[in-house]
Amino acid sequence: MSDVINYAGLCSMLHGATAQIRANHEMLSRLDAATGDGDHGTTILRAMEAVSKTATEHTGTDAKSLLAAVGWAVMSCDGGSTGPLLGSFFTGMSDASDGVDEWNSAKLASVIESGVAKMAKQSRAKVGDKTMMDAFLPAVDALKAADRALAPKAALQQAAAAAAQGAEATKAMRAKFGRARNLGDRVIGHPDPGAVSISLILKGFSEGL
Amino acid sequence: MSDVINYAGLCSMLHGATAQIRANHEMLSRLDAATGDGDHGTTILRAMEAVSKTATEHTGTDAKSLLAAVGWAVMSCDGGSTGPLLGSFFTGMSDASDGVDEWNSAKLASVIESGVAKMAKQSRAKVGDKTMMDAFLPAVDALKAADRALAPKAALQQAAAAAAQGAEATKAMRAKFGRARNLGDRVIGHPDPGAVSISLILKGFSEGL
Amino acid sequence: MKKFINDPKNLTRELLEGFAIAHSDVVTVKSEKIVCRAQAKSTDKVAIVTLGGAGHEPALSGFVGTGMLDYSVVGDIFAAPGPPKVFEALRMANRKAGILFVVLNHAGDVMSANMAAEMADKEGIPYKMILTHEDIAPGADAPAEDRRGLVGCIPLYKIAGAAAEAGKSLDEVYAIAQRFNENMATLAVAMNTATHPASGQKIFELAEDEMEIGMGQHGEAGTGPSKIMTADQTADVMLTRLLLAIKAKAGDRVMLLINGSGATTLMEMFIVLRACKMILDAKGITLSVARCGEFLTVQEMAGFQMFAAKMDDELLRYWNAPCNTPSLTIG
Amino acid sequence: MKKFINDPKNLTRELLEGFAIAHSDVVTVKSEKIVCRAQAKSTDKVAIVTLGGAGHEPALSGFVGTGMLDYSVVGDIFAAPGPPKVFEALRMANRKAGILFVVLNHAGDVMSANMAAEMADKEGIPYKMILTHEDIAPGADAPAEDRRGLVGCIPLYKIAGAAAEAGKSLDEVYAIAQRFNENMATLAVAMNTATHPASGQKIFELAEDEMEIGMGQHGEAGTGPSKIMTADQTADVMLTRLLLAIKAKAGDRVMLLINGSGATTLMEMFIVLRACKMILDAKGITLSVARCGEFLTVQEMAGFQMFAAKMDDELLRYWNAPCNTPSLTIG
């Protein structure tokens, strides 16, 4: 198990995430049908297909420019709020991935933290608001807390586990953002589709490596 | 049983017809729901209420001016085709009721024949076309064939019977006019609401006397 | 019934009152059911008069105003106004220049119009009657009385109105309108029924997977239900029949209207128009005028009327002439 | 699903193609989803730019043209366009005179707008952003982020557009638009649901005898269902709340729009407007502008948005100034 992520590794991380969404988009739309308007699976799949397409077609071999291109491609998907949110995540990863082209666990943590921080600016949601942040924020904490000796793949596994827990926890929540917000108590018992997507994306990252 | 109809008799003839329609308008709308658009009862009731209102309020005591006013009032009802048709009937009665103000059976027959003739100009329908004419035309024949010694009330009873038979016969017909026309075979088995109305109006005429 | 109304008895009066409030600068309502211009046209120009039932808003009264109608006589919901009202309007419009009297081919309208016309004859009111019956549902060569007057009356008002505004004589206005009348065709399609706002009853039924081409303006049956088709297929079937009916060939110029019946969205009308344009391009026919919108509706019925007309320089000039009415403004 | 469409994937592209065919004299579509004027406005005048999802036709792009919008960026059905497209439009509109950037308060729109604005800042493109959030369903004094942008953006385009046309500076145009923005309020009511044209799903459910006041533009729940009321009762409940929200009192002048959501007929809108007029008369408030029609729809949803704004001489002058767009022409 390699202890750094290079450009090729980054690409397979991204493809791994897309694979997870491809396998689960119908389930994600069903979840959104319960708490929103039933299109989240379609939207997030469109976004992740754009991620893989960009990774495949990108010329150049540096993480920074690839992730910038990925962020731009995701934002170009006309995906309501999902496009800007997920797009900022990748753009934020790009911002932090300057110079260094071989990421160890520490660097990976800081890159993902920067992505989530950028997304948080648009999101304004905290843990407990029943959004993607309920998966992302615990994942970042897990990465930061992870043993520095741990290989990136293992660190990502812990992050994905934390995200999955966070997504599971959204079942108990009322939504403070998005369409689910208008449904009040009616969404209690249903997990937030966006949070589930994020946990799948992180799972895909680790499996891609 | 008086053997002539004077102005007062004419008025009660008209009120008698209205009474029949008042008692049956819901049934007539149900019939129209099967063969048309379900409003015939409402329309014909509106027309006959206008007839009675005019008969009650009319100043002057000659049949000609009363029937002209009645025809105008009926035509003013905005009743699709029913207004012009029934309106012409009364206008035609007015045309023929000149001078003579006491009608014997012969005069009554010619007055009603003139009304139906005027209506026929607008109608263009023949017996067998599943319209009001299927009630009116046999009624006119009955009046003309009626024994001249017969009192008007009795003559009208025969006319009403002939009209009722004619209306009954429309059950077997396909419609050549009106909305029912577009329904083709689907109206077979249903009597024509307009024909039924006319038979009720003639029944009311005789009962009014 | 799921409509924002009060007592169904007052539908026509109340809607006309609201109409007059919304458009007081352009129209006024006289003697309860006669809609006319706020500023009357000079009487040395031909007047355009029409009649028809309510419930088809914005038709017909939404087209009263400069460059189009002078008088519109309104009946009850889906029911023609009575001859006396129509006669009253002809009297109001009476002028030496004469009246073009536009009648849609529906039994009640025709009877009221004919009887009003007889009355006008007695008073020597100069008019010419034109009957629109451009529906091709029963077949383009079916007898005229079988072919209903659909949305085609509205572009006809526009063209006749422009000719009248231009000071043409009654004979000239009639000739121009009649030429347009003979070169136009409409075919309707319905996908969902509508509720009669007075009776509360559905005016027809269609299965969940069915549509019906040829459906009339009051739920009169068309050429029978068929399975739902895509927008492109529907446009192809309908436009092909229409182009045949107006004998349009390569090099010709046509006007197309996609007239929404009520619940069909502008989004869908645009998608249908796009399909029509591709068909016309393939045939080498020029699309000189194209409009999507609700001109003559059937309450909340889902569906549309596709209208096509063969145009020439003069007809195009009159179509493009300025008009200012509540529901059509060409500046 | 009962709609005249083709592959749902192509809805936006196809409808914009048809839109451009119907209105080629007024608009063109650039880089697939940016609608702009056929003849660009002189660059020494402030440009008006907006963005929003499709499926609300004629909104928003139906109001691109002389006197109103310069650029409208279209997203997918009910989904905001992505920041890059919006930025592209801001670049196209870029000019010394500056851009008034009108954004409706919906999560996706606001995120895209903010990110596009950041990009514009980096390039030093001069603009001012104005956020419409005139929905009073959550209460007139609810926090701004809870109040959605509804039909009010459209009269705002008209007034800002007229001020820009008149050569006002960006600060002036912004000030005028903001004054209108602060004096307007909208309340929506729904009676029947609509079908999402891409997913084919109903966007909400209402019982046969129910309506819902406060229903949003995408089926977002309102103040809960209530039994169906008459037009007069509905107008009373809604207008009373709106007049309170804009603090209209005797002697004031107001604009009213009755904006049909899709399946609600012009007949009903006129009946509702009539009721509103009676209420205003009783309160001594002047109805200076009244319009009924479909400006911003929600597919074939039955219902309407009632819009009210307090007007003054300047706002009225800009409202009445000429404009020529596909869906609003003031001569």
Ligand SMILES: Nc1ncnc2c1ncn2[C@@H]1O[C@H](COP(=O)(O)OP(=O)(O)O)[C@@H](O)[C@H]1O
């Ligand atoms: N402010 C926000 N921050 C983070 N995530 C959000 C926010 N608003 C919405 N979301 C996420 O978006 C998801 C819905 O996405 P999607 O269905 O694609 O968009 P839409 O709601 O426009 O249909 C929700 O499940 C939620 O996780």
Ligand SMILES: Nc1ncnc2c1ncn2[C@@H]1O[C@H](COP(=O)(O)OP(=O)(O)O)[C@@H](O)[C@H]1O
């Ligand atoms: N040309 C005609 N001649 C005689 N009667 C007719 C004609 N056309 C229609 N009718 C009568 O009108 C009746 C329907 O009347 P009504 O329902 O009031 O009018 P509408 O069809 O406009 O709703 C039919 O039952 C038929 O008897």
Ligand SMILES: [Mg+2]
């Ligand atoms: Mg969704």
Ligand SMILES: [Mg+2]
């Ligand atoms: Mg969505």
Ligand SMILES: [Mg+2]
């Ligand atoms: Mg009927």
Ligand SMILES: [Mg+2]
């Ligand atoms: Mg509509």
